[in-house]
Amino acid sequence: MNIVVGSKNPTKVEAARAVFTSDSIASFDAPSNVSSQPITDEETREGAINRAKQCASNDEADLGIGLEGGVMEVDGELFLCNWGALVTKDEKIYTASGARIALPREFAKELHSGKELGSLMDGYAQREGVSKKEGAVGILTNDLVSRQAMFEHVLTLLKGQWRFWNK
Numbered sequence: 782m783n784i785v786v787g788s789k790n791p792t793k794v795e796a797a798r799a800v801f802t803s804d805s806i807a808s809f810d811a812p813s814n815v816s817s818q819p820i821t822d823e824e825t826r827e828g829a830i831n832r833a834k835q836c837a838s839n840d841e842a843d844l845g846i847g848l849e850g851g852v853m854e855v856d857g858e859l860f861l862c863n864w865g866a867l868v869t870k871d872e873k874i875y876t877a878s879g880a881r882i883a884l885p886r887e888f889a890k891e892l893h894s895g896k897e898l899g900s901l902m903d904g905y906a907q908r909e910g911v912s913k914k915e916g917a918v919g920i921l922t923n924d925l926v927s928r929q930a931m932f933e934h935v936l937t938l939l940k941g942q943w944r945f946w947n948k
């Protein structure tokens with residue numbers, strides 16, 4: 782099968798390669814058509830679906846995949862959230878979310894004013910390109926859970942659902 786992933790971020794593309802081992806994986810930068818820093822589950826999920834739909838409409842694609850990072854609030858506390866969508870040629874949509882982890886409280890003001898988590902994390906961890914490497918989840922778990930591993934779990938949930946509903 783030909784699978785198209787709507788991002789060039791290595792954590793997303795390598796996660797797809799790790800989960801869809803027998804398939805061919807292509808990638809392109811599909812716009813999410815939501816804000817650059819989604820701040821609700823709904824908006825983050827919508828970004829993943831928008832990306833997956835564009836990928837599925839590619840002539841070469843059998844399945845389109847979108848993965849989107851965002852933040853969401855529970856009881857006044859901000860959490861990292863990530864959503865994935867798998868879209869079939871006949872426009873069926875499957876979605877799943879990844880593990881959540883609380884973000885440093887001092888991020889709240891800047892995230893609400895539109896600053897992106899990626900650049901906040903770089904400053905916080907004193908590293909460069911965190912969102913393309915270990916991710917916020919890697920920093921905040923002391924490297925126990927990487928962003929790629931988190932996306933692999935999301936993609937496994939998508940693959941499993943797609944298999945379940947297409948038996």
Ligand SMILES: O=c1[nH]c(=O)c2ncn([C@@H]3O[C@H](COP(=O)(O)OP(=O)(O)OP(=O)(O)O)[C@@H](O)[C@H]3O)c2[nH]1
Nearest residue numbers: 788790849850851897898899902911912916917918
């Ligand atoms: O360090 C991070 N670790 C994470 O776990 C994480 N989740 C989200 N974000 C940030 O939220 C924005 C939208 O996320 P995002 O997935 O749409 O964009 P991205 O730039 O990472 O990839 P892409 O747009 O090239 O596919 C971007 O500013 C990301 O940096 C994260 N940053």
